[in-house]
Amino acid sequence: MVNQPGHESRQEVEGFEARLKSLVSKLSEKKKILLLSGKDFWRTQPLPELNVGSLKTTDGPNGARGEFFTDGTPAALFPCGISLAATWNADLLHQVGSTLAKEAKAKQAQVLLAPTVCLHRSPLGGRNFESFSEDPVLTGKLAAAYISGLQGGGVAATIKHFVANEQETIRMQINSVVEERALRELYLKPFEIAIRDADPWALMSSYNLINGLHADMNPFTLRKVLREEWKYKGAVISDWGGTNSTVESVKAGCDLEMPGPAKLRGGALKAALDRGDVTIQDIDESVERLLRLLHRTGRFEAPVEEPKEKTLDTEETRRLIRKAGVEGITLLKNDDKVLPLGPEVKKIALIGPNVKRAIAGGGGSASLKPYYNTTPYESISAVSGREVLFAQGAQIDKWLPLASNICKTPSGQPGVVLEFFKGDKFGDSPLIVQTRAKTDLFLWDSAPIEVLPAYSFKVKTTIVPETTGEHQFGFQSVGPGRLFVDKQLLIDNWNWTEAGEAMFEASVEVVASIHLAAGVPVEILVESTNETRPAGKPGALSHGYGGCRIGYRESPTIDLIQEAVDIASQADAAIVIVGLDAEWESEGYDRQTMDLPKDGSQDRLVSAIAKANKRTIVVNQSGSPVTMPWAREVPAILQAWYQGQEAGNALADILFGNESPSGKLPVTFPKRLEDNPAYHNWPGENKRVIYGEGIYIGYKHYERLALDALFPFGHGLSYTQFHYGEAKISGSVLDGSNSLTVSVPVTNKGQVSGQETVQLYIRDVKSRLPRPEKELQGFSKLNLGPGETQVATIIINKYSVGYYDTSVPGWVAEAGDFEAIIGSSSADPRGVVSFRVEESFNWTF
Ligand code: BGC
Numbered sequence: 001m002v003n004q005p006g007h008e009s010r011q012e013v014e015g016f017e018a019r020l021k022s023l024v025s026k027l028s029e030k031k032k033i034l035l036l037s038g039k040d041f042w043r044t045q046p047l048p049e050l051n052v053g054s055l056k057t058t059d060g061p062n063g064a065r066g067e068f069f070t071d072g073t074p075a076a077l078f079p080c081g082i083s084l085a086a087t088w089n090a091d092l093l094h095q096v097g098s099t100l101a102k103e104a105k106a107k108q109a110q111v112l113l114a115p116t117v118c119l120h121r122s123p124l125g126g127r128n129f130e131s132f133s134e135d136p137v138l139t140g141k142l143a144a145a146y147i148s149g150l151q152g153g154g155v156a157a158t159i160k161h162f163v164a165n166e167q168e169t170i171r172m173q174i175n176s177v178v179e180e181r182a183l184r185e186l187y188l189k190p191f192e193i194a195i196r197d198a199d200p201w202a203l204m205s206s207y208n209l210i211n212g213l214h215a216d217m218n219p220f221t222l223r224k225v226l227r228e229e230w231k232y233k234g235a236v237i238s239d240w241g242g243t244n245s246t247v248e249s250v251k252a253g254c255d256l257e258m259p260g261p262a263k264l265r266g267g268a269l270k271a272a273l274d275r276g277d278v279t280i281q282d283i284d285e286s287v288e289r290l291l292r293l294l295h296r297t298g299r300f301e302a303p304v305e306e307p308k309e310k311t312l313d314t315e316e317t318r319r320l321i322r323k324a325g326v327e328g329i330t331l332l333k334n335d336d337k338v339l340p341l342g343p344e345v346k347k348i349a350l351i352g353p354n355v356k357r358a359i360a361g362g363g364g365s366a367s368l369k370p371y372y373n374t375t376p377y378e379s380i381s382a383v384s385g386r387e388v389l390f391a392q393g394a395q396i397d398k399w400l401p402l403a404s405n406i407c408k409t410p411s412g413q414p415g416v417v418l419e420f421f422k423g424d425k426f427g428d429s430p431l432i433v434q435t436r437a438k439t440d441l442f443l444w445d446s447a448p449i450e451v452l453p454a455y456s457f458k459v460k461t462t463i464v465p466e467t468t469g470e471h472q473f474g475f476q477s478v479g480p481g482r483l484f485v486d487k488q489l490l491i492d493n494w495n496w497t498e499a500g501e502a503m504f505e506a507s508v509e510v511v512a513s514i515h516l517a518a519g520v521p522v523e524i525l526v527e528s529t530n531e532t533r534p535a536g537k538p539g540a541l542s543h544g545y546g547g548c549r550i551g552y553r554e555s556p557t558i559d560l561i562q563e564a565v566d567i568a569s570q571a572d573a574a575i576v577i578v579g580l581d582a583e584w585e586s587e588g589y590d591r592q593t594m595d596l597p598k599d600g601s602q603d604r605l606v607s608a609i610a611k612a613n614k615r616t617i618v619v620n621q622s623g624s625p626v627t628m629p630w631a632r633e634v635p636a637i638l639q640a641w642y643q644g645q646e647a648g649n650a651l652a653d654i655l656f657g658n659e660s661p662s663g664k665l666p667v668t669f670p671k672r673l674e675d676n677p678a679y680h681n682w683p684g685e686n687k688r689v690i691y692g693e694g695i696y697i698g699y700k701h702y703e704r705l706a707l708d709a710l711f712p713f714g715h716g717l718s719y720t721q722f723h724y725g726e727a728k729i730s731g732s733v734l735d736g737s738n739s740l741t742v743s744v745p746v747t748n749k750g751q752v753s754g755q756e757t758v759q760l761y762i763r764d765v766k767s768r769l770p771r772p773e774k775e776l777q778g779f780s781k782l783n784l785g786p787g788e789t790q791v792a793t794i795i796i797n798k799y800s801v802g803y804y805d806t807s808v809p810g811w812v813a814e815a816g817d818f819e820a821i822i823g824s825s826s827a828d829p830r831g832v833v834s835f836r837v838e839e840s841f842n843w844t845f
Contacts, residue, residue: 008296016295023050024287029280032287033269036250038260041445042067042109044290045260046303052291053299057158057237057258058109061116061130062361062644064100065368066107066309070442073309076103076317076645077360077370081116082623083328083641085132085666086716088757089781090145092324097149097157099317104155106312108305110297111156111202113365117143117190118165118206120624120667121697122678124591126168129362129623129642133666134698134713136186137776140193147198156297159194161206161239163187163221164691168590169683172242175209178691181769183210184804184811185695188225195230196845201296202235205254207242215239217248227253229844235286235293240365247277255286259445313371318646325643325650327755330663331717335635338615340657340719341573347387349571350377351564351609352578352619353396353602359579359621361642364587370645376577376619379648384656389571393564393609394601398583399502399509400474400551403524404439407461416441416461416524420451424529426458439550442503443478447530447546457546459526465516467554474509474551476502481528481548485514496533501589503547507533511551526550560601561608568612575655576609578602579621579640590683594627594673596620606630619651625669631710639663657719662755662781664716664825668699671710677701699826700772714759714776714825720750720786724758727822727831736813736841739797742820744831746792748784757781758792758822762800765817771803774821796820801837810842 008016026049027035039045043054059065062078078084078096087093104112116127120134132139147157164176164187178187194200205215205222215221216238226232235255243249243257246268257265272278294300331339341348358373381388409417415437419430432448439459447455465471473490475483480494490512500508516522530546568574578596585591596602610616610633617636620626631637638661643650653659670676677693684690696704699713725745734740746756758781761774778794801818802811815837822831 020288020291023291024284026050027287029273032283033266033273035290036255036269036283036286037257037262037265040261041259043260044256048303051301051303052294053303053305055111055294055297055299056109056305057111057113058104058107059113059365059368061114061366063368063370064104064107064109064112066109068446069365069444070440070446071437072369073107074311074313074371075107075368076313076321077368078321079324079328079643080361080366080623080641081130081132082128082666083643084324085138085142086330086641086663087324087327088138088664088779089327090141092327093142093145094149095320096324097146098153099320101150101153101155102312106310108307108309109155110299111158111293112150113158113160113204115143115146115157116160117194118161119186119190119697121166121691122676122682123594123625123670123673124682125166125624126585126590127362127364127587128667129585130366134668135666135776136189137193138666138779140190141197143190143194144197147194147200151198151201154298156201156293158202158204158237159191159200160204162191162203162215162226163206164210165206165208165215167683167689168588170687171207173687174684175212175688176691177211177688179694180806181804182691182694186697192230192845195232200234201293202237203232204237204239205242207239214244216243216254217245217252219252222252222254231845233289233292235289247272250278250282250286253285255289311371321644322646322649322653325646326653326659328641328643328663329650329654329661330639330665331661332637332639332711332715333631333635334717338635339617339655341384341655342657345386345572345615347389347571348380348384349389349391349567349574349613350380351391351393351568351574351576352605353392353394354577354579354581354621355390355392357581358647359581359642360644360647361582362585362623363582366587367582372645374646374648376648376651379652380575380655383649383652383658389567391560391564391567393560393576393605395560396581396597396602398597399476399549400472400511400553402439403463403473403550403552404437406463406552407439407524408463409435409461416459419458419460420448421456422451424454424456424531426456426527430458440502441547441549443530443547444503444545453544454530455546456527456529459524459548459550461524462521463524463552464521465518465554467557468516468518469555470513471516471552471554472511472513474511475526475548476500476506476509477528477548478503478506479529479531479533479546481526483550484525486522487525490514502549504588506547506549509551524550561605564605565608565612568609568616571613573615573617574609574613575617575619576606577619577621578606580623580626585623594625596626603629607633610634617655625667627672628710639665657752660719660752660754661716662718662757664714664757665711666713668702668709668713669711670702671708675702675707696772700775703773703826712825712827714823715827716825718754718756720748720752720754722754722756722784722824723747723749724822724824724830727833729820729833729835732835734796734798734801734813734818734835734837736798736843739795740835741793741795742822742833743791743793744822745789746782746784747789748786751786753783753785755781755783756824758794759825760794760796761821761823761826762796763819763821764801764814765819767803767814767816769803769805776826798843802843808842810844813837813841815840
């Protein structure tokens with residue numbers, strides 16, 4: 001019988017579990033060993049003896065990218081993790097999950113490498129954008145909804161990265177030193193909630209060490225907590241290149257080494273088995289869990305992979321992405337109701353480096369090639385129907401803009417010709433020739449297998465300068481590389497010695513100028529190899545993959561700020577779109593400062609525009625907080641995150657009042673970087689980072705210190721006003737088996753429909769161990785028409801009151817009084833109800 005992934009009856013599941021041992025016994029020892037490492041970069045080994053196909057995995061949290069890291073098959077690009085979290089809408093995340101299942105299937109993948117549930121310790125975390133929040137309960141509950149949606153569609157979630165992986169700086173070697181209580185109450189918590197509520201079929205171990213041992217070989221986190229206490233039966237997959245041992249990782253229960261083919265398993269695992277360092281029972285346990293994953297995702301009786309990745313650009317998905325975008329946009333400030341922009345605003349100045357660019361997602365494995373993009377410029381022009389003026393206003397680029405914007409191949413196509421040669425010496429004729437659209441040639445997973453392991457490559461293209469002047473080229477390469485302009489060597493990066501941030505392992509960008517004349521074509525040639533440079537980042541992913549990035553900029557001819565001020569003063573309103581982008585915020589590195597790039601130019605721009613036009617609205621696109629020295633100078637601020645392919649449309653919907661904003665901050669926006677909880681311990685030293693702030697991250701830290709934030713956790717305004725009635729609780733005593741319901745009526749007092757997220761925080765009035773002022777334990781989003789009242793209900797149980805006491809050891813609900821505080825944000829309480837725990841009690845999971 002062909003099983004229906006995600007819709008199996010209990011009998012079918014039990015039937016499979018009963019057969020599992022006998023299935024394992026049908027595999028030879030050799031085959032079992034083979035199964036414990038990937039077949040290639042994204043797939044597991046097929047098992048023809050069981051009529052079972054390979055699993056194909058794909059990144060990542062905000063879409064299903066398919067096989068190629070850059071320039072792959074187009075896919076739906078959803079808002080990034082923090083933008084989804086800002087919706088505080090679990091039903092919506094469930095829908096996002098089910099749509100992602102369809103997207104993954106279109107890419108012939110059965111395993112999505114998502115969601116990312118690491119917490120925001122510092123505003124500088126490079127992957128904050130792709131994870132949800134600083135709060136473990138918000139993160140865990142939203143992750144559970146996303147996972148249920150995804151797995152309901154038959155595609156496995158791979159919740160990641162387990163655990164204490166809150167930074168990118170030397171991520172493969174950093175030892176996260178975390179006290180057990182903080183580990184339990186914060187960093188393990190989202191995994192615990194998601195496993196209890198949604199049972200993700202796979203989990204990815206992280207790159208870092210946790211208290212001295214790498215995550216893939218850590219018996220405390222993987223064996224004791226995950227398997228013994230939480231009874232997790234899913235498969236553990238190492239992060240890509242994050243298997244750090246042969247014996248210890250198998251013994252700890254890391255089931256699959258990725259990517260394949262085997263590096264630390266295969267022959268090494270066979271030798272360990274022969275020596276008796278690993279037993280066949282150890283291997284069988286992992287084989288069982290991988291077979292379970294194959295079964296759950298429908299690979300039994302599906303021996304052959306459909307080769308072709310497909311696109312699935314439907315109207316329904318477009319609408320869902322736009323809705324998710326709208327609900328994530330967070331209105332931080334709106335003095336004198338300058339927003340939404342009414343019909344009296346006839347002429348709009350659209351200013352900023354992000355106006356005509358699609359800032360749709362952060363960088364690294366979460367990135368993909370979207371079906372399409374919507375820029376603020378196009379969407380605002382279309383949705384508003386008003387007169388729109390534009391000025392760029394500031395430079396934002398971390399590296400020179402990609403040269404591909406104006407590159408043409410010899411046959412006149414946009415892009416470059418990429419020639420691959422076997423061996424590191426180029427040679428007379430290339431083995432494989434490709435055309436690529438972009439000049440960020442990240443060849444991590446896309447160098448042709450025929451030229452591996454050692455290859456050289458040439459990039460050839462032509463550009464036609466638009467102006468005459470001293471123009472700049474920027475070049476960075478993973479291996480040795482050099483760039484020629486019209487056969488003249490302009491940048492020699494062959495023996496580079498300074499590691500940069502692009503492409504996980506590349507050099508810094510080397511910039512050189514050359515005089516070029518408008519309209520005269522110039523030929524660009526790059527030569528490079530995939531040899532690993534000795535100066536590469538310590539412990540970086542040394543796959544020997546090769547790659548390069550070519551940037552280009554013509555010398556500036558105008559004063560950007562003055563041009564912007566000129567149009568702002570002619571317009572009825574100025575919208576300044578500032579922020580970061582996928583180069584500033586990415587997997588692979590952390591941000592260096594909380595300030596908007598580059599060199600203060602965006603901040604100077606906002607202040608200048610605020611002076612030129614009283615109705616200045618700032619829209620900030622970033623995946624984590626930025627400093628806003630101009631926050632008092634402007635009447636309105638919208639936080640717009642990275643919102644995927646519908647980013648422009650969602651923003652336009654909010655600006656012109658087609659929709660009322662309902663996003664709430666999933667992270668605190670501090671006033672200054674120095675205020676953040678991890679400030680003294682970031683990003684660590686000598687390969688150790690101490691989580692010295694313990695259980696106090698995010699609002700728990702700011703509240704404990706009574707430190708004012710710029711915008712507090714949970715904050716977000718609407719175009720309407722909500723009135724909270726009296727909060728009630730269904731009982732006065734909580735014990736280990738009951739639950740209590742807290743309810744509060746909320747009325748929309750304004751003229752337009754709107755949504756409000758009611759937040760519930762628990763305060764332990766008196767406890768033996770120190771605890772945060774309060775902790776988020778539930779939330780409920782209401783959709784209210786003008787004048788309408790609805791009652792928000794939030795259920796609490798033992799998990800809502802527990803703290804972790806290592807002297808027990810275990811979770812403790814301590815006898816005494818508790819308060820359930822209802823708030824419109826962490827700093828805006830609207831009601832309190834009390835209850836008691838009569839007798840202390842403990843639990844493990
Ligand atoms: C990332 C993972 C990702 C994997 C595959 C790693 O570098 O940390 O999140 O799923 O690559 O792209």
